[in-house]
Amino acid sequence: MKNTHKLAIAGAAIALTMASTTVLAAARDYVSVVGSSTVYPFATVVAERFGKSTGNATPKVESTGSGGGMKLFCSGVGTIHPDVTNSSRRMKASEYKLCQDNGVTDVIEVLIGYDGIVVANSKAREPMQLTRKDLFLALAVQVPGADGKLIANPYKTWKDVNPALPNTKIEVLGPPPTSGTRDAFSELAMEGGAKKFADLAALHGSKDAGEIKMLMAKLDIPESVFNKKGKTVFKAVAHAIREDGHYIEAGENDNLIVQKLEANPNALGIFGFSFLDQNSDKVQGSIVEGVEPEFDTIANKSYPISRPLYFYVKKAHIGVVPGIEGYLAEFSSEKAWGEEGYLADKGMIPMPTELRKQYATSIKSQQLMTEPK
Amino acid sequence: MTDLKNGSVKQANLNLSRTEIIERSLAKRYRAEKRFRCYGIMAIVFGLMCVALLFTDIISKGYKAFAQTYIQLEVTYDANILGITDLNDPQQVALGDFQGIVKQALKNRFEGVSGRKAKRELYGVISNGAGYRLRDRLVANHQLLNQSETLWLVADDDIDTYYKSMGSDAGPFVGRMSEQRQGWIEQLTEADEVELRFNRNFFVQGDSREPELAGIRGAAMGSLFTLIITILLSFPIGVAAAVYLEEFAPRNRWTDLIEVNINNLAAVPSIIFGLLGLAIFINFFHVPRSVPLVGGLVLTLMTLPTIIISSRAAIKAVPPSIREAAIGVGASPMQVVLHHVLPLAMPGMMTGAIIGMAQALGETAPLLMIGMVAFIVDVPGGFTDPSTVLPVQIFLWADSPERAFMEKTSAAIMVLLAFLIVMNTLAVILRKKMERRW
Numbered sequence: 106m107k108n109t110h111k112l113a114i115a116g117a118a119i120a121l122t123m124a125s126t127t128v129l130a131a132a133r134d135y136v137s138v139v140g141s142s143t144v145y146p147f148a149t150v151v152a153e154r155f156g157k158s159t160g161n162a163t164p165k166v167e168s169t170g171s172g173g174g175m176k177l178f179c180s181g182v183g184t185i186h187p188d189v190t191n192s193s194r195r196m197k198a199s200e201y202k203l204c205q206d207n208g209v210t211d212v213i214e215v216l217i218g219y220d221g222i223v224v225a226n227s228k229a230r231e232p233m234q235l236t237r238k239d240l241f242l243a244l245a246v247q248v249p250g251a252d253g254k255l256i257a258n259p260y261k262t263w264k265d266v267n268p269a270l271p272n273t274k275i276e277v278l279g280p281p282p283t284s285g286t287r288d289a290f291s292e293l294a295m296e297g298g299a300k301k302f303a304d305l306a307a308l309h310g311s312k313d314a315g316e317i318k319m320l321m322a323k324l325d326i327p328e329s330v331f332n333k334k335g336k337t338v339f340k341a342v343a344h345a346i347r348e349d350g351h352y353i354e355a356g357e358n359d360n361l362i363v364q365k366l367e368a369n370p371n372a373l374g375i376f377g378f379s380f381l382d383q384n385s386d387k388v389q390g391s392i393v394e395g396v397e398p399e400f401d402t403i404a405n406k407s408y409p410i411s412r413p414l415y416f417y418v419k420k421a422h423i424g425v426v427p428g429i430e431g432y433l434a435e436f437s438s439e440k441a442w443g444e445e446g447y448l449a450d451k452g453m454i455p456m457p458t459e460l461r462k463q464y465a466t467s468i469k470s471q472q473l474m475t476e477p478k
Numbered sequence: 479m480t481d482l483k484n485g486s487v488k489q490a491n492l493n494l495s496r497t498e499i500i501e502r503s504l505a506k507r508y509r510a511e512k513r514f515r516c517y518g519i520m521a522i523v524f525g526l527m528c529v530a531l532l533f534t535d536i537i538s539k540g541y542k543a544f545a546q547t548y549i550q551l552e553v554t555y556d557a558n559i560l561g562i563t564d565l566n567d568p569q570q571v572a573l574g575d576f577q578g579i580v581k582q583a584l585k586n587r588f589e590g591v592s593g594r595k596a597k598r599e600l601y602g603v604i605s606n607g608a609g610y611r612l613r614d615r616l617v618a619n620h621q622l623l624n625q626s627e628t629l630w631l632v633a634d635d636d637i638d639t640y641y642k643s644m645g646s647d648a649g650p651f652v653g654r655m656s657e658q659r660q661g662w663i664e665q666l667t668e669a670d671e672v673e674l675r676f677n678r679n680f681f682v683q684g685d686s687r688e689p690e691l692a693g694i695r696g697a698a699m700g701s702l703f704t705l706i707i708t709i710l711l712s713f714p715i716g717v718a719a720a721v722y723l724e725e726f727a728p729r730n731r732w733t734d735l736i737e738v739n740i741n742n743l744a745a746v747p748s749i750i751f752g753l754l755g756l757a758i759f760i761n762f763f764h765v766p767r768s769v770p771l772v773g774g775l776v777l778t779l780m781t782l783p784t785i786i787i788s789s790r791a792a793i794k795a796v797p798p799s800i801r802e803a804a805i806g807v808g809a810s811p812m813q814v815v816l817h818h819v820l821p822l823a824m825p826g827m828m829t830g831a832i833i834g835m836a837q838a839l840g841e842t843a844p845l846l847m848i849g850m851v852a853f854i855v856d857v858p859g860g861f862t863d864p865s866t867v868l869p870v871q872i873f874l875w876a877d878s879p880e881r882a883f884m885e886k887t888s889a890a891i892m893v894l895l896a897f898l899i900v901m902n903t904l905a906v907i908l909r910k911k912m913e914r915r916w
Binding site for chain 1: 572594598602606610651652653654686687688760764766767768849851852853854855856864876877878879880881884
């Protein structure tokens with residue numbers, strides 16, 4: 106007999122599930138935020154403060170990565186889709202188009218601050234004095250050889266790369282290609298280093314297919330790399346990171362990289378500035394182009410490897426989902442993203458005052474973004 | 479030559495008596511026996527060592543999270559600083575600068591702190607959660623306005639980590655602490671105005687980005703709601719499937735196919751169930767993301783094979799004589815199952831279900847896809863509130879930059895392990911107490 110009861114309960118549960126589902130899809134009383142794992146630590150603080158101080162439901166923040174967040178954000182208008190997506194880079198043209206195609210036509214773009222990427226090592230050793238060129242030569246799959254043609258990266262130790270550097274094996278722990286940190290590192294450090302070579306710099310600047318083909322021949326790049334009028338040739342060279350054991354993909358967990366650096370003092374690690382800030386007793390940032398990674402040097406952009414952080418808001422949801430305006434107001438208040446705000450305490454590098462003002466007004470007036478190039 | 483030699487050995491052996499041969503090989507066989515047992519013991523010792531290592535590592539890292547540094551301060555609920563004239567106006571109370579009165583209290587305690595930077599450091603000594611506590615106290619007791627009281631307030635996580643590491647061999651963890659701050663803590667320690675207390679926040683609060691305010695309750699409730707959905711759906715469905723397959727289904731190619739597939743499903747990586755859940759429940763049925771309802775549905779898919787397999791084993795273990803006797807006194811097949819087979823198989827099926835639930839409790843991979851890996855502060859109050867679960871909370875804390883989250887991570891692992899041990903013990907007890915042997 107007992108079991109017939111159980112079956113009845115199960116039936117009721119299924120019925121209840123279906124019933125509540127249809128009701129729920131209609132309304133949501135909390136803000137849903139998705140996107141970059143780099144912005145996640147900052148967005149969560151704002152969400153928590155907003156929830157606690159106003160008594161509104163605390164926004165839900167998911168860490169899906171910049172690309173994953175854009176995909177979710179651009180999948181449509183309606184409460185089953187997120188309201189805000191965070192990103193550690195600007196929205197790409199392809200993503201903007203996806204948004205438009207799915208009816209997400211009105212998007213507000215907000216720059217919130219900067220994040221520095223550090224190349225750190227254990228405190229048991231001297232800090233490294235690196236340039237972006239050193240990083241490119243140490244980590245690229247192919248580097249220019251003696252005759253100017255690209256050859257497979259022959260360098261084994263830092264001394265091979267630059268005689269001023271110590272005679273230790275090149276061992277760099279860094280994020281995998283899916284990570285926003287890796288994208289930014291490729292763009293800022295690797296591209297920056299590649300541009301120090303005249304031919305590669307010409308390749309980067311050139312828009313003429315004939316000239317690109319000529320440079321490719323000079324650099325000994327196979328014809329097959331050429332596509333989309335040659336726009337991607339430079340990236341194919343500069344963004345390719347070697348896979349012969351000198352660059353070790355350490356996963357998305359930056360705490361893990363810090364632990365590994367402690368265990369292996371000869372290795373270098375690539376991660377966000379906030380982790381360096383919190384682990385300053387164990388690791389130190391390398392000096393890049395003569396500049397130490399510090400709060401001030403990243404803010405005034407003299408430290409070369411730093412990137413902007415953004416979030417994007419769906420205008421169609423403002424007024425439909427309660428709390429979006431409040432969340433945006435909290436984010437853009439001086440006590441949050443100001444020079445002495447709590448986001449700065451968490452390791453985010455604030456923007457200059459004029460930019461803060463400009464974006465605060467664009468939030469208030471709900472100014473829409475235009476198509477990115 | 480060799481043949482000849484072997485032949486002569488055989489000859490010699492034949493000359494020995496049977497007992498002599500046995501005695502000769504006896505020592506060797508004893509040794510082999512001993513070695514064989516030794517391998518077994520070594521395997522067990524290795525396993526136990528790994529468990530011991532895991533437990534000591536986690537406990538040594540995590541036990542400190544159950545205590546929290548508190549600082550004693552005399553706070554004045556100054557209406558001017560708060561900006562409150564009427565306590566019955568919720569708008570005014572919500573906007574009140576409660577952190578301001580904490581700042582004032584700190585300024586009174588440490589006189590002569592000047593300069594923007596030093597002041598900021600001073601204000602950072604007390605957690606920013608303190609203001610919310612003062613607000614709640616004032617709302618509960620309106621008489622406190624413009625009065626003073628001496629309270630123990632939660633210290634900031636930097637202070638907490640520093641204070642806890644003060645007695646350690648490696649010296650205190652300085653991290654981001656300036657010398658001035660260290661001086662203040664020294665002053666407070668001498669005056670007995672700082673102490674470690676039981677960390678109640680850890681058990682009653684939801685997640686927070688401030689380690690000193692972060693708690694496990696939100697994740698624990700999320701796990702509870704998710705598991706309720708899972709057990710409500712998977713146990714009846716699993717048992718019904720097992721009963722049909724064992725008692726009623728004809729033996730043919732189709733049932734064989736079903737059986738093979740159930741066994742295969744039990745071995746499918748759990749992330750696949752997450753993808754399935756995303757496609758079916760979220761994209762097709764539009765169940766909201768990140769809620770225990772969808773988590774429970776996905777975990778149901780995952781635990782069903784486990785429950786079906788263990789339930790079938792339990793039903794199989796009921797001797798056929800019981801069924802035959804029941805049929806002999808005129809019971810219908812349904813009565814045989816409901817009155818005799820199921821009650822006898824129930825302990826075995828429940829054991830299977832509990833083990834399946836324990837598995838579901840520790841699962842993160844399928845929840846990644848359905849948005850349950852998220853930062854959620856509010857403790858969920860039902861099946862459709864956004865929530866995370868315990869293992870996801872551990873993952874999120876392990877990934878946080880703040881140093882104080884390290885001990886929180888280990889403490890959360892201890893809580894999860896405690897739940898798992900309780901569930902597995904329950905399964906063992908059920909088996910021991912209720913199972914009948916024939």
